[in-house]
Amino acid sequence: MSAFDELFAQHAATAYARQLALADLIGDRDWQLDLNAGVATFGDDLRFPIQLLGTESHIDGSWLWAWANTGSNLPPQLLHLSEWLRAVGEERSVAELTEPGFPLSRADGARLALIASGLTDRCYYRGPYDGGAVFFHLGDLPAEIVAPVSPERAFLVVPQVIGVFELDHRLTLLSFLHQQGWSIADNTPSLVVGRHSSGSEMRVAFDDQNRMTRVSGQI
Known part of the structure; x- marks a missing residue:
């Protein structure tokens, strides 16, 4: 890179x-x-x-x-x-x-x-x-x-920016969660889990080429 x-x-x-x-x-x-x-x-x-x-x-x-x-x-x-x-x-x-x-x-x-x-x-x-x-x-x-965005908008931003630009998916996600005040609860090759102080949780799945495949969770 x-x-x-x-x-x-x-x-x-x-x-x-x-x-x-x-x-x-x-x-x-x-x-x-x-x-x-x-x-x-x-x-x-x-x-x-x-x-x-x-x-x-x-x-x-x-x-x-x-x-x-x-x-x-x-x-x-x-x-x-x-x-x-x-x-x-x-x-x-x-x-x-x-x-x-x-x-x-x-x-x-x-x-x-x-x-x-x-x-x-x-x-x-x-x-x-x-x-x-x-x-x-x-x-x-x-x-x-x-200011940091709401969890609702955070769920929209991640897939949007990945869809618009060619970039490193994992680095983009981890940097965004850190900058927005989320904690990283899990970070494995296939899954990143972020938690917000509001109780929201974002679960992002990755394939074997380190590309984001699914964003889910709860607000």
């Missing part, structure tokens, strides 16, 4: 859960980005400070980190997060966090933004435009957006 794949598996599920909570908050509001003010607005009532992550080009199928986008004269104060992630990549030898850009087939904006979310306890937004999309992180979100 590459350093990038390991980092992604460790943070994907909890970050994905936060994205679901953010989607509940934003709903179908329109979005606007003001780079001079360093804020994103959603509808008439939501306004958050931002940090730029990078952009996807759908013309050539590539990713470009915000810190490497020297041609756009981006405000330096909006690049702190992407520069910090670059330093994390250098420390942990994660090439995808240190190289200025690369094909989306290697790592797309969603995977990169989810890693950033997991490392920072933030949420990201993907803003589409003609020919691509800009990814940025939101600050000062309501506490409930980044």
Whole structure:
């Protein structure tokens, strides 16, 4: 497993859960980005400070980190997060966090933004435009957006993130349960059992190739 794949598996599920909570908050509001003010607005009532992550080009199928986008004269104060992630990549030898850009087939904006979310306890937004999309992180979100999810949502997040992304199933599950405050009651090659302080129990079965095959339990 590459350093990038390991980092992604460790943070994907909890970050994905936060994205679901953010989607509940934003709903179908329109979005606007003001780079001079360093804020994103959603509808008439939501306004958050931002940090730029990078952009996807759908013309050539590539990713470009915000810190490497020297041609756009981006405000330096909006690049702190992407520069910090670059330093994390250098420390942990994660090439995808240190190289200025690369094909989306290697790592797309969603995977990169989810890693950033997991490392920072933030949420990201993907803003589409003609020919691509800009990814940025939101600050000062309501506490409930980044708080551990309810057991009911935890049962939904695990199979959803496994279905959306290609990643290590066991590492993803164990990392998610730990980050969400569940205890691991059992961890065998064929079964992982997590218990929540509310009394909920999650039982996740694995096949002989370490792939998740069934999620069951009680709430």
